[in-house]
Amino acid sequence: MVRSLYTRVVLIFLASVIGGTLISFLLAAWIFEDKLNENLQIPMIYFGQDIARMYGTFPADEASAYVSGMSQLKMYNLRFFDETGEYESFGEPNEYQPATVTKEQINLILNGDVVQVNRGVVSTTLVGLPFTSNGETKAMFIDQRTPTSNTLAIQFLLNFSIYTLVTGSLVILVATKFLVNPIKKLTDATRHIAGGNFNIRLNIKQKGELGALAQSFEEMTRDLQQVEQLRRDFVSNVSHEVQSPLTSITGYAKALKQMNLPDRERDRYLDIIISEAERMSKMSDGLLKLSLLESQSQQLQFSTFSLDEQIRRVIVALQPQWSARSISFELQLKPIQMEADYDLLNQVWTNILGNSIKFSNEGGAVTVSIRQDSRSVIVRITDTGIGISPEDQRRIFERFFKADRSHSRQNGGSGMGLAIVKQIVMLHSGDIRAESESGKGTSIIITLPLKPPTGQANIT
Incomplete structure (x- = not known):
């Protein structure tokens, strides 16, 4: 179990921010997945329609020669499938692995349908369109070779979130230290007070709740110091006030033990002893009365x-x-x-x-x-x-x-x-x-x- 308040604050912050960021990103991706993929597929469909019109207008050799030199092949991979499954590829680099095309997809396109396949959220998309070349219907598949602007934007936001988390974590490490330090000072101060040292200065300059807490703590310390001083004075005063009459009583009681003491002196000594005893009784009654009043038990x-x-x-x-x-x-x-x-x-x-x-x-x-x-x-x-x-x-x-x-x-x-x-x-x-x-x-x-x-x- 983590006991340090500093570590707890940091871990809670990181867990909250990282968890919140991931949940927000996944939720946004789920909500806008169809819209984003649609935006990715639209330019691919337009490109495929242009290719289809080209093969429907020009002879196959001329159209293929023209397609081979198109600049769009830097962004897309183009494949033409016939009924046998043989295909002709345009713009495929050696290091690029094109999307897999199934026999069922080819048959759907040859029957006049359009195929749109997403391989992830705002990721590579495969689009299939039918077209006619020299009177033969073929299946044209276009898949994405390089990231689109939407994909780059998503990657930028993802990277930005990661950098923000890292930077925010460093900032919270410093900020939390600043936040927790006053609490550590208060903890150390309580240990000193428990040890009987009331001469404490926190030197906490913060405002708000922590500043008010520190100020109240220092006021409490001063009050405790005064109470401790009053306690010491009380013990000292009681000892002094009791010692004086006890000394008198003891001295005159010893004097009474003298065998040849005149009656007049004996009576005077007894009066003094009685007087001092009464004074002690009054003081005891006064202490009891004051104690009852201060405790409000009366x-x-x-x-x-x-x-x-x-x-x-x-x-x-x-x-x-x-x-x-x-x-x-x-x-x-x-x-x-x-x-x-x-x-x-x-x-x-x-x-x-x-x-x-x-x-x-x-x-x-x-x-x-x-x-x-x-x-x-x-x-x-x-x-x-x-x-x-x-x-x-x-x-x-x-x-x-x-x-x-x-x-x-x-x-x-x-x-x-x-x-x-x-x-x-x-x-x-x-x-x-x-x-x-x-x-x-x-x-x-x-x-x-x-x-x-x-x-x-x-x-x-």
């Missing part, structure tokens, strides 16, 4: 509710945090009814408002506003806290990322909150972005559709 439970009322409830629930730091709230909440997953959105507002409180200065303020257009609602939450640098703004929605690690550790942050928020917003076909300036606070803008996208279940 189905959205849509219901209709008042968005402004939901945000107010979240602010009230967070009162112990913001009142302890004398943080005030400015609310610009218009009554808005929307369809969404109530519990997931409740987590969005809890995480964002919690961050706003956590990173605001003592006595600061948090502003929450809602704006609505024909299809969506825009929630803007702005604090007057420490702000986020431009470099960090691009990464704040990544898992484990902490723009201010000192605040995050002090408040038990795991770096998972905003990653979860972004995934929830995306599941609702919404958008989230941040606007911030170091030392001047941060604004988080969330855009959500008022109704679930078409195709998502609406469960009340």
Whole structure:
């Protein structure tokens, strides 16, 4: 079995062209066979009729002498048969083998019939005619010695077809190589990707389907490279985030083994161990939650509710945090009814408002506003806290990322909150972005559709 695509394309082309050419030639020859043979026989019949008239007009000796010098004998062989089968030949060269004439054909002509015999498609033709010489009826047979113009034309077309096939085969060998090379590059590239090498450049300049395939392949390679980098970063971040609390737990657990440790110190060490264990638990819960959201195994439970009322409830629930730091709230909440997953959105507002409180200065303020257009609602939450640098703004929605690690550790942050928020917003076909300036606070803008996208279940 031929496995090479290049060889397959070449063989299919050759088989198609050669087979198609032969079938077309044979079909055309079969359709026009009678017409072509008729065109070959007409000049032979006219020539024979002229010979017959000559023998009917002049004495046999004079007519034979004249016929012997005719230029047409270069093209035709002429034979005269009598009743006994004896014949007289004109213009027959030694190397020429004339067509065979049977006794039945001679008798048919002597009885006044005309015989026309084809020895192939547009090939040598035999024509027999009766004529009278010196009162005796004889059979005249004319057969073709040299190819006619029709035969030469057929031979030219046949040769032309052969040359075309040869030339076309050479061209298709080169053209197929040009066609198959990009596919070979793609095959080699897939082997590199399977081996873990994503740094691939195909350099395929073709347009059309192959060019689009190559471009899509390179885009896929870049995406895979990013996924692989994210995987490595994830493993590195998890290892780092887990290692820190484990180190603390191990160190303070060993310190608790001291026999003469004061009760006050023992309680402090236990509080630290509990705090680090809780931080690990939160991080584990956050990873599990984010994994469920990213795999979309958690189905959205849509219901209709008042968005402004939901945000107010979240602010009230967070009162112990913001009142302890004398943080005030400015609310610009218009009554808005929307369809969404109530519990997931409740987590969005809890995480964002919690961050706003956590990173605001003592006595600061948090502003929450809602704006609505024909299809969506825009929630803007702005604090007057420490702000986020431009470099960090691009990464704040990544898992484990902490723009201010000192605040995050002090408040038990795991770096998972905003990653979860972004995934929830995306599941609702919404958008989230941040606007911030170091030392001047941060604004988080969330855009959500008022109704679930078409195709998502609406469960009340």
